[in-house]
Amino acid sequence: SNYEFEKAFAKKTFTNEIVSFEDNSNKKDTMFWNKIRPIPLTIEENTDYIKKDSVHEVRNSKKYLDSIDKKGNKFKFLNPINGYSWKNSSEKKSFRYDGLLKLSSLSFNTVQGWNLDSGFSFRNWKNEEEKGKSTSVNTKFNYGFSEDRLRVTANYYHRFNNQNYANLSVFGGSKVNQFNPEEPITSFINTISTLFFKDNYMKLYNKEFAGATYSQNAGNNFYLKGTLEYQQRKPLFNTTDYTFIKTEDVYSSNNPLPANNLIPIFEQHHLTKAAVFARINFGNKYISRPDGRLNIRNYDYPTLTFGYENAFASNEKKYEYQLITGQVRYDFDAGNKGTLGMNLKAGTFINGENISFVDYKHFNGNRTHIGTSDRYLNVFNLxxxxxxxxxxxxxxxHLEHNDKGYIMNKIPLLNKLNSTLVVGFHALA
Known part of the structure; x- marks a missing residue:
């Protein structure tokens, strides 16, 4: 061939966009494709497309979808107890009721005793396929039997599009919170450690709140989120000494420091928080489609996050503060020698000398000696x-190296276990 290739391309020739589809490209008729198609379809290909189009049309018809929904939406005698779900596939709407006995939510702590959740949820995704819009509303009811108190929370969520994935969330209600918002001890593990060993590690306070969060992608590599929230905090106390194991040990108080102090670690107060959060991923690629934009993460570069939090409008000036945070997270691929994970986090308080213990920076510890993750890049297990x-x-x-079998596969007998060697390093200053 005498075709001459370009010897060099300008830097702007290739961008981070790897594939692009024009608007309505999937809605062109047969005449359009027959006109521009360089090679006609074979009989087999043409028959296959006709069959697939017919099946797709039938399975997305209102008559077919309504018949499927009718069977699934049938109300049963025990639905008020174990929950009920309703769906309208043609209108793209759904409703869910969790039931009076949502046993998967049953847990125990010394503040509420046995507690149980229920709730309602509604979702509308009618414009999701074409415009990327969807809306959901969720409510949650939590009742503590020993405390004899019902708490209710609600959340409204709306996504505006699939281009920058802009979304708004409005929320409010009353709930019990762990002092560490990352919740290092799960309800299930706390239930076991409390009832069988009298180790009630979960420490709680009451939060009544109302707020809103807005987030979106800003370009291909940036993600931004802003939150404004009013909070009223109130200390809580143990209301039960119930246990499965009868020993002379007693439960610790609900005061995190020290555990035997019955005096609350903070006074009841309220404040307002405004926070902004930014995440940067370098070198991302993306695919442009009429119905949205698909970002493709580039794992050759670290992820950077930055945050700023401002607490103001408190009933006591001493509780107002500012917090600046930063984080670097990266997974280094060492080929057949494994993967090195890294997570570095830092922060500094401004005017934080007399703030509430609720707003302290709390670190993810672990006193149960039970791990619930395959990686430990955000926890100090001792x-x-x-x-x-x-x-x-x-x-x-936090550093953690997984050899992916590079060392373990060379050790006789152990290489039969298909195991990996994980070495970690964790430090706090």
Missing amino acids: LPYYSNSTNKSYFET
Whole structure:
């Protein structure tokens, strides 16, 4: 061939967009494709497309969808107890009721005793396929039997499009919170450790709140989120000493530090928080479609996050503060020698000398000796939950290397186990 290739391309020739589809490209008729198609379809290909189009049309018809929904929407005698779901596939709407006995939510803590959740949810995704819009409303009811108190929360969520994935969430209600918002101890593990060993590690306070969050992608590599929230905090106390194991040990108080202090660790107060969060991923690629934009993560570069939090309008000036945070997260691929994971976090408080213990920086500890993750890049497995909580500057280091069998596969007998060697390093300053 005498075709001459370009010897060099300008830098702007290739962008981060790897595939692009024109608007309505999937809605062209047969005449259009026959006109521009360089090679006609074979009889087999043409027959296959006709068959697939027919099946797609039938399975998306209102008559077919309504018949499927009718069977699934049938109300049963026990639905008020175990829950009920309703769906209108043609209108793209659904409703869910969790039931009076949502046993999967049953848990125990010394503040509420046995507690149980229920709730309602509604979702509308009629414009999701074409415009990327969807709306959902969720409510949650939580009742503590020993405390004899019902708490209710609600959340409204709306996504505006599939281009930058802009979304708005409005929320409010009353709930019990762990002092560490990352909730290092799960309800299930706390239930076991409390009832069988009298180790009630979960420490709680009451939060009544109302707020809103808005987030979106800003370009291909940036994600931005802003939150405004009013909070009223109130200390809580143990209301039960119930246990499965009868021993002379007693439950610790609900005060995180020290555990035997019955005096609340903070006074009832309220404040308003405004926070902004930014995440940067370098070198991302993307695919442009008429119905949205698909971002493709580039794992050759680290992820950077930055945050700023401002607490103001408190009933006491001492509770107002500012917090600046930063984080670097990266997975280095060492080929057949495994993967090195890294998570570095830092932050500093401004005017944080007398803030509430609720707003301290709390670090993810673990006193149960039970791990619930395949990686530990955000936890100190030998650290008590609140012993190192701080209202000053801090720096976290988490490193973890998984050899992916590079070492273990060379050791006789052990290489039969198909196991990997994981080595970690964690530091807090």
